Amino acid sequence: MTRRSLLIVSALASAASALWPLPTSLSTGESFLRLASDFSIDHSSISNPPQDLLDAITRTLGFLQTDQLGVLTVDRGASNASAVKAAPEISSLKLSFDTGHSGTVTSISDEAIDDLESRVEGYSLTLPADGSAATIQANSTLGLFRGLTTFGQLWYYVDNITYAVEAPVEITDSPVYPYRGFMLDTARNFFPVSDILRTLDAMSWVKINTFHWHMVDSQSFPIEVPEFPLISANGAYGPTFVYSTADVQNIITYAAARGIDVLPEVDTPGHTAIISESYPEHVACPQATPWATYANEPPAGQLRFASADTTNFTASLLSSISARFPGKYFSTGGDEINTECYTALNASGQTFEQALDTFTGATHGVLQSSGKTTVVWEEMVLDFNLTSLRNDTIVMVWISSEDAAAVASAGFRLVQAPSNYFYLDCGGGGWVGDFPSGNSWCDPFKTWSNAYTFDPIANMTAEQAAFVIGGEQLLWTEQSHASNLDPIVWPRAAASAEIFWSGPGDVDTALPRLHDVAFRMAQRGVGAIPLQPMWCALRPFVCDLLA
Amino acid sequence: MTRRSLLIVSALASAASALWPLPTSLSTGESFLRLASDFSIDHSSISNPPQDLLDAITRTLGFLQTDQLGVLTVDRGASNASAVKAAPEISSLKLSFDTGHSGTVTSISDEAIDDLESRVEGYSLTLPADGSAATIQANSTLGLFRGLTTFGQLWYYVDNITYAVEAPVEITDSPVYPYRGFMLDTARNFFPVSDILRTLDAMSWVKINTFHWHMVDSQSFPIEVPEFPLISANGAYGPTFVYSTADVQNIITYAAARGIDVLPEVDTPGHTAIISESYPEHVACPQATPWATYANEPPAGQLRFASADTTNFTASLLSSISARFPGKYFSTGGDEINTECYTALNASGQTFEQALDTFTGATHGVLQSSGKTTVVWEEMVLDFNLTSLRNDTIVMVWISSEDAAAVASAGFRLVQAPSNYFYLDCGGGGWVGDFPSGNSWCDPFKTWSNAYTFDPIANMTAEQAAFVIGGEQLLWTEQSHASNLDPIVWPRAAASAEIFWSGPGDVDTALPRLHDVAFRMAQRGVGAIPLQPMWCALRPFVCDLLA
Known part of the structure; x- marks a missing residue:
């Protein structure tokens, strides 16, 4: 069992980069990026894609449409709106296996029930700031699925626009514990x-x-x-x-x-x-x-x-x-x-x-x-x-x-x-x-x-x-x-979930990201509770004990 | 403020008489009674009945149809079914003001916001065992409404039949605290x-x-x-x-x-x-x-x-x-x-x-x-x-x-x-x-x-x-x-709600009735939690600390 320290990247305090669990390695920029109305997920490089991967792609596209989550700031992103409207537009996410892949395509379902030690859940993800295609690469179908899950957490909503807040994003990720x-x-x-x-x-x-x-x-x-x-x-x-x-x-x-x-x-x-x-x-x-x-x-x-x-x-x-x-x-x-x-x-x-x-x-x-x-x-x-x-x-x-x-x-x-x-x-x-x-x-x-x-x-x-x-x-x-x-x-x-994917984290800084988890779950029909008054959820760290 | 001691009547241990809050005075028998398919609530003795009373009657009739609550026993009442089918059938509940009523009919809504000390919430209720009409009498429209609420708690369901389990029932009731x-x-x-x-x-x-x-x-x-x-x-x-x-x-x-x-x-x-x-x-x-x-x-x-x-x-x-x-x-x-x-x-x-x-x-x-x-x-x-x-x-x-x-x-x-x-x-x-x-x-x-x-x-x-x-x-x-x-x-x-209506109760015996409250609320779309494993809820007192 290997153990790695967490890379906690600067942007947490903005409550914008709200990935959960935190990726092994994450770098983010400061640009907005709009999701094109004809945004699609391109799996053409995967021959005979398994049905469960296609279904996961469909669910991901659905969340991009229906999450409609305002960023967790006081104005829920209203002040972002004009800049977002002027931002580059991204039309595609390309999925592909990387060079370590065996060549035999198996389903998420089969890979999910493999021996714990044999499962391959890692992936890498890029979201360029200029509107060129995003990418997810993995050595497994299960890894592509984990990447899709991460991708779905990058998006917020204001004035009928779905947008990312911290492009460009580069991630390499895999779990610490199986x-x-x-x-x-x-x-x-x-x-x-x-x-x-x-x-x-x-x-x-x-x-x-x-x-x-x-x-x-x-x-x-x-x-x-x-x-x-x-x-x-x-x-x-x-x-x-x-x-x-x-x-x-x-x-x-x-x-x-x-x-x-x-x-x-x-x-x-x-x-x-x-x-x-x-x-x-x-x-x-x-x-x-x-x-x-x-x-x-x-x-x-x-x-x-x-x-x-x-x-x-x-x-x-x-x-x-x-x-x-x-x-x-x-x-x-x-x-x-x-x-x-x-x-x-x-x-x-x-x-x-x-x-x-x-x-x-x-x-x-x-x-x-x-x-x-x-x-x-x-x-x-x-x-x-x-x-x-x-x-x-x-x-x-x-x-x-x-x-x-x-x-x-x-x-x-x-x-x-x-x-x-x-x-x-x-x-x-x-x-x-x-x-x-x-x-x-x-x-x-x-x-x-x-x-x-x-x-x-x-x-x-x-x-x-x-x-x-x-x-x-x-x-x-x-x-x-x-x-x-x-x-x-x-x-x-x-x-x-985060402790055993990312390794132990920093309890002092995790709460804004966890609010994001709760708010996004609520948008998806899961009755997560509020961890604080909404006043606090929209103002990271202001309700901390010694704030 | 008057203070009265509770009349806790014998039948609690059967988990059948499950009124909450407990009435001031309650006597019950041991007979089943079927609700007729054309059961109605007769308000003809009330001249110009207020709309909120008519609405409360409609809601009560609705609950009698939709509660469909099995008694909280291991077989949920299945063993009652043949006796229930042979039981007398009740067709009517008659509402009336009793002799203390002023003669001026006011609405539930008006009476509900009167001075605390002036509100009249008491009522009496009878449910004969022979199928003759049940009655609710009160000195106020609000009292009739409280009686309807009690009436709605008397009914269970098995094999498409709505039935009461402890007819005859006689109740006189009013709150200890306003x-x-x-x-x-x-x-x-x-x-x-x-x-x-x-x-x-x-x-x-x-x-x-x-x-x-x-x-x-x-x-x-x-x-x-x-x-x-x-x-x-x-x-x-x-x-x-x-x-x-x-x-x-x-x-x-x-x-x-x-x-x-x-x-x-x-x-x-x-x-x-x-x-x-x-x-x-x-x-x-x-x-x-x-x-x-x-x-x-x-x-x-x-x-x-x-x-x-x-x-x-x-x-x-x-x-x-x-x-x-x-x-x-x-x-x-x-x-x-x-x-x-x-x-x-x-x-x-x-x-x-x-x-x-x-x-x-x-x-x-x-x-x-x-x-x-x-x-x-x-x-x-x-x-x-x-x-x-x-x-x-x-x-x-x-x-x-x-x-x-x-x-x-x-x-x-x-x-x-x-x-x-x-x-x-x-x-x-x-x-x-x-x-x-x-x-x-x-x-x-x-x-x-x-x-x-x-x-x-x-x-x-x-x-x-x-x-x-x-x-x-x-x-x-x-x-x-x-x-x-x-x-x-x-x-x-x-x-x-029970403490201040009925006066302090007996915590040793209340739980089966409170299970009934929770189960009935669930039937009515309120997400009450289970207080115990269902195994315990169906076996009164068996999960008590010293049982």
Whole structure:
């Protein structure tokens, strides 16, 4: 893993160059440039362009028409209008592969689900000031797509004119980390497919490349599994709260076309109580009371992981589900396994750790045999000595950012998902009933700026740091559903998107650019919240603490 | 002020009788009752029914058709279906005035803006189990409307049938407190009229009767004032961020028809920096730096309240604005007046308190001479000795619930709006820039249950308690606009709606009913959040802390 320092170029304070995430290298001028009414994106140099690239071009052209975003200054650009009208006009953006390209054209969708280490997301972009054609070059179709995303952030609107504010622009760009994710829990509360698709769009706009889909949990099992039809029939919140096989395929396809791999998670052996509604023989202590003794959340219940039958059932279930996902990664969870539930009901004579080791070996084995790399939460490495856990397993650090070094020392690649920086639900108060004094266990609220100060390799040696493959912000949904998805997630989840694309940034100067992200998302139909009064958003740094 | 204890009737645990706010007296049976397909609301006994009552009848009939809410049980009522099909059918609801009615029929809109102490909101309601006509009786049109609101909460849906679950129902009901409000700040960020109208609808569903409209503040002045056209031209965030005179009238009319009085607030003399954009001569220390020395929030700037010219200007401005509001109450604010800004720039020779007393007397005087009762924040009573403050002024307690007793002891009627229970924005993290460690000043987040434990007369003598006229939850909008209005407000703001209609309730048993509020709001297009995983919402009390 290489680590590069950020090139933060002068123009930030003008709130004009508002790219997010910041490119590896960016140079800008001071000229306006008008977008011609017949502006087009030229892909003629790409033989047999894949359909998803053509679709991305169409979407980009659409945003150039519909974003209609005024610059974030007090007059929203009105004072630019006369100069903009006199500015040179640009008619074309030319896409091409550069000399490093293999010659075989593959789709965004195929490249998006390649091995993390094999993905090629870099590109270079030029926007000349004189009106000659802009260019994006890359070694991959995915790289061209990332460049198009950047291109779409360069434009503002005044008096019916779309214009760039800082031509000429020259960019060379590629991500620091290969994994940049967002996690959504669709089990505590359900999200319609349309909400997930809109979220995928927003993710792609800030170059997030992994949708970590925490599909199921103790409260509901909303995924249709054709081989186990009862599991959603009895485990979803109702017939309209199920992701059908077609829905899942739709989500996978939509994501991939936007450069996003879907990382499915079926959390085992804990967080599985709802399976007792369809397969009671495989679940220990279902709805046992008091729930707090047997689980971290109601209802209690976890897979009987000491049972060979249950192990076989689980392996079969995971195999069925994973077969529908073309990506190379699959998470089996492994967090918060309850000892009381095991102790109270285990009759196998194995220790907890022995049983878990056997279970993990078997369930991971079936996934690995079909070509998957397994992903687990941190307890599987830090709390147990599981000889069956292959060392290519990817580990998600969630309990605390303090735990990452230990995971790395154990020799596992890791994703930074620490609750103390990246949990988007924290600060919303306790949700357990009859507990009026209850606050969030992970108080306080994680503001964008708190998240943005996260250092992916804090307190790590260079050797440990090499195991960090990226990170993600996460939404657990005990108190969220479609009505508050956008405002809880955006623009906050852009914080980690930049950290893991660009490397850690400067929290003192990032806010004006993040306002731009929020305002542009709003123009595109994503309900990002305002981070400040608009008075502040239009006056960079004037509302800073010591201003 | 009378205070009555709540009658909490047995059926709560079934999650079926889900009225919110709880009626004064409620008795329910155990029978299902079907709504006939030709169900109608009979107003024939009311001569010359006002149009707003007819409109309310139409809306109620609409909700009976479109709510289509399944009961909040695991099967959403499927197991009720066969019994429901065999249940008696009800065809009519008869509205009538009872014997106490004056005989003169007035509109909801007129009654809604009467003196707080004169409003008559009580009603009685019967829903017989045998299919004979239901009844609502009241001494006022406003009371009939409150009864219709209750009637609309009695119905669920299964298999294309709308049905009540606990017939017969008998209710007598009237509010404990006359003031039950919700405050929205439209100055830190702007809200389109449509969002305010939707909020008014949701307020009316839980019998909130006052929209406290914090219209303007230091960051923007979004109200068109025809006599002072520059004030919004220069002070709004832009031409599309202005409430025109027609918009204001629309909001007032829409609110009144739903039993809601609009309490406008023009905060003075602090929180007025933006007026410097149009009338710089009246604003001291505009955008002075560091802002934190001269104001609690950026930008600094407040009215030169020691100046006779500024006092006259302010009186004229308040008079112009207040003339557009038909209600009897008008808030002049008065919170967070900055001493440094006064000291640095005052040249009048008066003390701060003398100047404020003169300013208050003059500005309140012009409002009072046009028939308004003035409303102020607590500092105007607790921090200063203002001889000009008439003792019919209503005082809003906001800094802390601890301050209410002192306001009452000073002899002022008061509204409970304490930040430590009722501020909906708390817990969202700091919004000031370059302050990544910043949390909300009023952390933690105020959950519904925290708000619901508020006791309006805690630590008060009976004499002090008599000054409490009600309360409200409040949304300050530094980090809110249309995208997160509904989820921040609903269903949380229903907590105070019940406290001040029904009196303090039982936080241990309220949650299932509040889930019902949230689910029904969602059916009606208001983006209320889920308070728990749906698994819990469908299983009353099972997710309680000690369950």
